[in-house]
Amino acid sequence: MFVNLMTILLQAQGNPTFPLIFMVGMIAVMYFFMIRPQAKRAKEQKKFSEAITAGEKIVTTAGIHAVINRVNDDGTLQIEVSRGTFMTIDRSAVSMEMTNAARKKAEAVAVAK
Numbered sequence: 680m681f682v683n684l685m686t687i688l689l690q691a692q693g694n695p696t697f698p699l700i701f702m703v704g705m706i707a708v709m710y711f712f713m714i715r716p717q718a719k720r721a722k723e724q725k726k727f728s729e730a731i732t733a734g735e736k737i738v739t740t741a742g743i744h745a746v747i748n749r750v751n752d753d754g755t756l757q758i759e760v761s762r763g764t765f766m767t768i769d770r771s772a773v774s775m776e777m778t779n780a781a782r783k784k785a786e787a788v789a790v791a792k
Contacts, residue, residue, distance in 0.1 A: 727775040731756070736785075738777035739768060 731737065733747050737758070745758035748765060755767050 724775050727778075728770045728773055731770070731773060736778075736781070737773050738781050739772045740774045740777070741772070742777070744781065 731747060731750075733750055735747050736744070737747060738744050739758075743758075743760060743766075745760045745766070747756050748759045749757040751757065751767070754770050756770060756773070757765055757767050759765055
């Protein structure tokens with residue numbers, strides 16, 4: 680693969696526009712395969728963390744399963760890990776992927792019963 684690419688580059692040295700087109704193509708590939716999906720995921724995570732409310736079951740990025748007890752004004756959440764045990768965490772510590780996976784698993788168990 681690398682040898683073929685080098686051959687193409689060496690043959691195209693007579694054409695002054697080829698390196699420009701090649702660089703624009705590489706930037707476009709990097710944008711559509713790396714930057715854009717990552718920005719989209721970050722936007723969805725932010726939307727998810729802003730939409731969570733009291734009473735929801737969540738999973739934190741550390742893997743802690745809990746129920747949101749109270750949403751504080753300073754961007755933190757008070758969560759109940761077990762009966763009478765509370766923790767205060769930042770909104771960004773709630774994992775969207777892990778929470779959605781736990782919800783799907785709970786729904787599958789409820790349907791199976």
